Amino acid sequence: MWPVKALRLVNGQLQLAEIPRPDMPEEAVIRVTYAGICATDAAIVRGYTGFSGTLGHEFVGVVAAAPDAAWIGRRVVGDINVACGTCEACQAGDRHHCAQRTVIGIRQRDGAFAEYLALPLRNLYAVPDTVSDLDAVFAEPLAAACRILEQVSCQPGQTVAVLGDGKLGQLIARVLHAHGLVVTLIGRHARKLAVAAEAGIATRHADELRSANRRFEVVVEASGRATGLADALRLVRPRGTVVLKSTSETPWMLPPATVVVPEVTLVGSRCGDMPTALALLAARKVNPQPLIEAVYDLDDGRRAFEHATTPGVLKVLLRCYLPEGTPR
Secondary structure, three states: OOEEEEEEEEOOEEEEEEEEOOOOOOOEEEEEEEEEEOHHHHHHHOOHHHOOEEOOOEEEEEEEEOOOHHHOOOEEEEOOEEOOOOOHHHHOOOHHHOOOOEEEOOEEEOOOOEOEEEEOHHHEEEOOOOOOHHHHOOHHHHHHHHHHHHHOOOOOOOEEEEEOOOHHHHHHHHHHHHOOOEEEEEEOOHHHHHHHHHOOOEEEEHHHHOOOOOOEEEEEEOOOOOOHHHHHHHHEEEEEEEEEOOOOOOOOOOOOHHHHOOOOEEEEOOOOOHHHHHHHHHOOOOOOHHHEEEEEEHHHHHHHHHHHOOOOOOEEEEEOOOOOOOOO
């Protein structure tokens, strides 16, 4: 095993390190091309989950080695949840809720901010030839956005508010808009709202809706703010649905009457279906590239994190592996 570069969280500190290439005979080894920095990564650096190791779970790469040679050389993205395969949830086909699962870059498994990453073949999905690497790196968060449509019965013409103009909120708004829903993205950053407006999505500044109540049939909370749940409950109609996408580090206060009296349905929503996301990208129904703020080489990973966690910034990518002589 030869050393490879990785951006790791060690004793609460980000550091670029050399680690052995993750050569596992029973798993595929992926040469990571691009990886995306998301709000969860930033929260982990601040201490959320207590993770230690290589960060990163949004990626696209090329299979360098695999127990099935047919995968070698294929561009892939991956499901971040590595399930045990034997528990009750796994036997029921619900690998995302396996109690023994590891999660790349989040829970007991090294992630994608590295030149190489190991994953079981069952976690890999081939990227269609028509989908670029810069689109494919969004497959994981795009799948999370698509998950809402699996959980909530949404019909074209329904009114939906998405709280939060960050990376995930932007993707959610694009997915719902592409499926014919009447979407309003609510945020606090004029520049971010302008990016959504360029995609044909209606936008409102959060301050404009302080006095607005019970307007939307579905509200998706993706702001990550301590007030996110209260804001969503104020905006949803009686018997409407609030979808919770944020994993806020600050506990939410929930007065029961705000849910019980208007008979609001609360839906927790996490990971989604990768093939659905790839199909959206292949059909060009969602274009995520306007969300890219900057691309940094892995060597500049700490500077990339500083940029990614600057207020008002959208997606920052790490370019993890490029062969010698490849144009940058």
